[in-house]
Amino acid sequence: MSHLIDRRLDGRNKSAANRQRFLRRFKKQLRKAVADASASRSITDMDRGEQVTIPKDDISEPVFHHGQGGAREIIHPGNKEFITGDRVPRPQGGQGGSGGEASDSGEGEDDFVFELSRNEFLDLLFEDLALPNLVKRQLARDPEYKRIRAGYTSDGVPCNINVVRSLQQSLARRIALTAGPQARLREVERELETQLALAGDDDEDVLTLQDEAQSLRARIRAIPFIDTYDLRYNHRILQPQPSTQAVMFCLMDVSGSMDQERKDLAKRFFSLLYLFLQRNYERIDVVFVRHHTVAYEVDEEEFFYARETGGTVVSSALNLMRDIVRDRYPSSSWNIYAAQASDGDNWRDDCAGCRNILVNDLMPLVQYFSYVEIKPLRHQLLWHEYQKIAESHGNFAMQQIDGAADIYPVFRELFKRAAA
Amino acid sequence: MSATVELSKSSEWTFSQLQAYDRAIAEIAAEYKLDTYPNQIEIITAEQMMDAYASSGMPLGYNHWSYGKSFMNVEKTYRRGQMGLAFEIVINSNPCIAYLMEENTMAMQALVIAHACYGHNSFFKGNYMFRTWTSADAIIDYLVFARNYVRSCEERFGFDEVEKLLDSCHALMNQGVDRYKRPAPLSLREEQAQQRDRAEYIQSQVNELWRTVPQRADAVEAQVQERFPAEPQENLLYFFEKHAPLLEPWQREIVRIVRKVGQYFYPQRQTKVMNEGWACFWHYTILNEMYDRDLVDDGFMLEFLQSHTNVLSQPGFDSPFYSGLNPYTLGYAMFMDMRRICEEPTDEDRYWFPDIAGSDWLETLDFAMRNFKDESFIAQYLSPRVMRDLKLFSVLDDDQQEELEISAIHNEQGYRQLRQALADQYNLHSLEPNIQVYDVDHRGDRSLTLRHEQYHRRPLADDTMAEMIRHVHRLWGFPVRLECADENGDYKVIASCP
Structure with a gap:
């Protein structure tokens, strides 16, 4: 007797847990692959999976097996010309053509190659990264609500009907409403029995009693099994949720000294940052500011793709940021972050001003300020001024990027999750 | 008696047709006196087939990265078209589970049913290797137990600990078969109850062996002569499960699980030729019989013979x-x-x-x-x-x-x-090197000596030897040596750890 079972609709990802175990085990190699990939990809291309290669030595599952040497007699099929006692030179490469010797290692010669999905890639890319010092400020302007259960209610929409509660109500009502008539009915029936025994079928009392019993039964029957006011509904109410509000300022220098390559590096840094914010923090505002001698607030498109250029006054961007913070992002209710990228080339007289704005106006407001200097020829005044800030402020970080390969490590360095 | 339902000549299969074919094949198989477990035929997709592949055909297994790796391998080669999937996988259990791929044509499904559900199935039920070493009734229960147990260990002791242990056990899986004894099959509940008792008992035995309390002088004298183990042990995993001094009870249980799974596959390695030959012989004989009885037509036979000769x-x-x-x-x-x-x-x-x-x-x-x-x-x-x-x-x-x-x-x-x-x-x-536990220095540094007995002077491959010794060392917990005889018959240490 055979049973036929259609399993096609069953889950197909039986191996998902094993895949997770695999990724977990080879995390070190994967991280390296992801870091390499992020260095070699273009700006727009960060958001997809990646082919990863793991050296076969790392991934082998060893067993005891026989090596070459010793004597073995192997049977082959398809003899055409050999007769017993023939001698043939040993084929190069050990025991060529001897498939009879099973190789227990069971692995191919190649390194192990497989595809990371987009999600797995990004998970690894942003693993252990976080915005530092993120705290819950007061309730956001558009508060977020969460629906929570709040008992039962007597009105609602049909999809929320609670069957058990409704039937409880119905049962209680029926018991309550039928109790009187039921009791009377039992009485009448008892009397009817005695009367029937004493008198005959057509006795007048018997007839009245039969009438009454009938009308009682009709009354009991008339009580509905379920009625609209039995219905009970699951009650859910909206509860306001405190949310974490954060804004990230991206300040990019687009002055003439930033040549194409530097701009490209800066953009790649910011695109990585943007991807990270989008992925790990659903509700975060990003403000893009680009500056040469004057600073503008621009949208994402313009930030990454516009080609305007000019001299350099870094303080213009800081001033603009300060104004925007003052107007739109009060630090009492916002976590404020800033990332600034520049080649460090600034108008000499402006550098001290930058430090003043930062120290006096911005640093008290922001949770974290990161500065990356891109391919500086040599460190100029701005770097040294900023170093002074870094010494006195724990939430100020600065790093230097010398090429595409540095972007990701620097990014990791800046946004490393603080040890708990 | 004859198959009453008309067998369709279309190459598309349907469930009623599958049933009709199965009945016709079962009838002929019965006439040839094939004794089988009941069949459980499951239709699956290609992706599910890859899942089944990756876990070496076990319908459920504990989680381990190596299964993830083999799944990715199968998936990759399949997607690139380098490899076709097998038409079926059949599991030695009672009822005998056979997976059929939905992509197969009707003729292929019939071939697979005859091959797996009656060929392999009767072999599983009849062959002495399978009768001795596997218990078809208990295997599914045991796999459920193993999966849950490994998962609970992961929760209690962490992924890394369990993974390391499983790595070492997997490496020694081929050395984990008890070739001459076999226990009786158990149900899931019995297995769980026994597991608890066993853990306590084994631990107490191990402690006995490694007792460090001083004993009377004459007792010591007698024990010095005694070698441990008294005879070389070929079942390394069993030896570690029972005697490794430092393993925790849960670790012993996991060693046991891997050993049991290894034992389940042990007959398959030794009956490959017979098992496949038997199944091929019967699908050929049964389908030809169907043709002789006019149950199938020429097109069916041509398609069947094409696959048959390919295989x-x-x-x-x-x-x-x-x-x-x-x-x-x-x-x-x-x-x-x-x-x-x-x-x-x-x-x-x-x-x-x-x-x-x-x-x-x-x-x-x-x-x-x-x-x-x-x-x-x-x-x-x-x-x-x-x-x-x-x-x-x-x-x-x-x-x-x-x-x-x-x-x-x-x-x-x-x-x-x-x-x-x-x-x-x-x-x-x-096929496999013969490695045995030769000696344990149980009065001294507790070191373990393994011996490789060469067969026709064939040496152990040295590419994996160092790593293998480390795996053995991880299980044993004290120094490990591997010896092998040279031309003169003197045993020399060829690998050691640490």
Whole structure:
């Protein structure tokens, strides 16, 4: 007797847990692959999976097996010309053509190659990264609500009907409403029995009693099994949720000294940052500011793709940021972050001003300020001024990027999750 | 009696058609006296087939990265079209579970049903190796138990600890088979109850062995003479499960789980030729019988024969496609020839096989299926006719000689030697190195000595040796040495850890 079972609709990802175990085990190699990939990809291309290669030595599952040497007699099929006692030179490469010797290692010669999905890639890319010092400020302007259960209610929409509660109500009502008539009915029936025994079928009392019993039964029957006011509904109410509000300022220098390559590096840094914010923090505002001698607030498109250029006054961007913070992002209710990228080339007289704005106006407001200097020829005044800030402020970080390969490590360095 | 439902001639399968074919095949199989477990035929998709592949056909297993790796491998090669998936996977359980891929045509499904659900199934039920080493009734329960147990260990002791332990156990899986004893099958609940008792008991035994409290002088005297283990132990995993001094109870249980799973696959490794030969013989015989009874048409047969010959193709040793003797071909050719010897024996057959020539072929094949494994089956039944048909020849590869020698070919002088050599090729010693626990220094530094007994002077491959010793060391917890005899018969340490 055979049973036929259609399993096609069953889950197909039986191996998902094993895949997770695999990724977990080879995390070190994967991280390296992801870091390499992020260095070699273009700006727009960060958001997809990646082919990863793991050296076969790392991934082998060893067993005891026989090596070459010793004597073995192997049977082959398809003899055409050999007769017993023939001698043939040993084929190069050990025991060529001897498939009879099973190789227990069971692995191919190649390194192990497989595809990371987009999600797995990004998970690894942003693993252990976080915005530092993120705290819950007061309730956001558009508060977020969460629906929570709040008992039962007597009105609602049909999809929320609670069957058990409704039937409880119905049962209680029926018991309550039928109790009187039921009791009377039992009485009448008892009397009817005695009367029937004493008198005959057509006795007048018997007839009245039969009438009454009938009308009682009709009354009991008339009580509905379920009625609209039995219905009970699951009650859910909206509860306001405190949310974490954060804004990230991206300040990019687009002055003439930033040549194409530097701009490209800066953009790649910011695109990585943007991807990270989008992925790990659903509700975060990003403000893009680009500056040469004057600073503008621009949208994402313009930030990454516009080609305007000019001299350099870094303080213009800081001033603009300060104004925007003052107007739109009060630090009492916002976590404020800033990332600034520049080649460090600034108008000499402006550098001290930058430090003043930062120290006096911005640093008290922001949770974290990161500065990356891109391919500086040599460190100029701005770097040294900023170093002074870094010494006195724990939430100020600065790093230097010398090429595409540095972007990701620097990014990791800046946004490393603080040890708990 | 005949199949009452008209079997469709379309190549599309439907569930009712599958049932009709299964009934027709079952009827014929019963006439041939094939004794099988009940069948549970499951239709699955290609992706599910890959899942099944990755877990070596176990319907459920504990989680381990190596299964993830093999899944990715299967998936990759399949997606690139480098590899077709098998048409079926069949599991040695009761009821016998067979997976059929939905992509197969009706003819293929019929082939697979005959092959797996009646061929392999009857082999699982009848062959002594499977009867001795596996318990079809209990395996699914045991796998459920194992999966849950490993998961609970991961929760209690962390992924890394469990993973490391499983790595080491997997490495020694082939050395984890108890070849001469077998326990009775258990249900899931019994298994769980026993597991708890066992953990306590084993721990107390281990402590006894490693007792450090001083004993009376004469007792010590007596014990010094005693070697431990008294005889070399071939089942390394069993030895570690029972005697490794530092393993926690849960670790012993996991060693046991891997050992049990290894034991479950142990008969498959030793009956590859027979098992596949048997299944091929029966799908061929049954489907031809269906054709003779007009149940299927010419188109069906052509499609079936196309697959059949693909599976059984045997390229010559000099072909670029050659990758050793095809076990399907060898097994199938032998069973077919045995039937011929029974039905139409020649003088040669009467000389070589006086006991089966002219006998009832059904009984003879049934006997062979039940009582042999590859090695003994070939040694017993490989006929000169099959050797001639396959043009077998034997090459002696001796590292003490300059050249390879053709030691025997398919002629009168060579038959016996060929047969012996081929049987030997399927001998376990020739397939896997023979490594045994030789000694434990249980009064001293607790070091463990393993010995590799060479077979025809074949050395252990040294690419994995260092790592393997580390795995052994992880399980044993104290120094480990691996010894091997040199030309003079003196044992030399060839690897050690630390």
